[in-house]
Amino acid sequence: MARSKTTKRVLNPDAIYQSVLASKLINHIMKRGKKTIAKKIVYRAFDIIKEKTKKEPLEVFELAIQNASPLLEIKPKRVGGATYQVPREVRGDRKLTLAFRWIINAARSKKGKPMHEKLAEELMLAAKNEGAAIKKKDDTHRMAEANRAFAHFAW
Numbered sequence: 001m002a003r004s005k006t007t008k009r010v011l012n013p014d015a016i017y018q019s020v021l022a023s024k025l026i027n028h029i030m031k032r033g034k035k036t037i038a039k040k041i042v043y044r045a046f047d048i049i050k051e052k053t054k055k056e057p058l059e060v061f062e063l064a065i066q067n068a069s070p071l072l073e074i075k076p077k078r079v080g081g082a083t084y085q086v087p088r089e090v091r092g093d094r095k096l097t098l099a100f101r102w103i104i105n106a107a108r109s110k111k112g113k114p115m116h117e118k119l120a121e122e123l124m125l126a127a128k129n130e131g132a133a134i135k136k137k138d139d140t141h142r143m144a145e146a147n148r149a150f151a152h153f154a155w
Contacts, residue, residue, distance in 0.1 A: 016043060017058050021065065021096075028100040029119070044116035049124060064126035068099040068133045072144035077153050086153045087144035099133070106132035 014023040022042065030038035046057035053060055073094075074085040090098065103126055107118040125131030 019058055021062065022058065024096065025100060028104055041116045041119060045120040045123065048117060048120035053124060060127045061123055064103065064123045065096065065099045067129050068103055068126045068137055069095040070098055070137050070140050073140055074144050074147055079153060084150040084153055085143065085147040086150050087147055102133040102136045
């Protein structure tokens with residue numbers, strides 16, 4: 001029996017910046033349904049970015065997401081008893097999800113500051129092509145490049 005096609009839900013843009021990308025970030029930061037707390041974190045982080053960079057925070061945020069988005073990833077594929085790390089191209093929505101995940105995890109792993117400060121710092125670093133999220137992307141690309149010999153297993 002064939003599965004029915006899943007429909008993508010349309011996400012409303014956030015209230016302040018009218019950006020769908022910003023509302024996606026809010027949803028990714030949210031824990032246990034506490035959306036108001038997630039909004040405060042994101043908006044405070046954007047205020048810090050505006051204060052420190054003197055640029056529009058949405059531009060810095062979009063540049064950070066663009067810089068942290070991977071082009072390649074590796075997927076394990078089992079062939080005849082051996083598991084190969086097969087490099088694959090990353091599609092649009094997955095690029096965004098991975099970029100959000102890496103930036104948020106990098107911010108959460110830092111210690112000693114409130115989350116909004118850590119998030120602002122990580123977004124500013126990612127916009128400059130630095131920081132833990134960019135390192136994660138580079139490591140993923142390096143792994144994919146090293147396993148390019150197994151690309152013929154991608155079918």
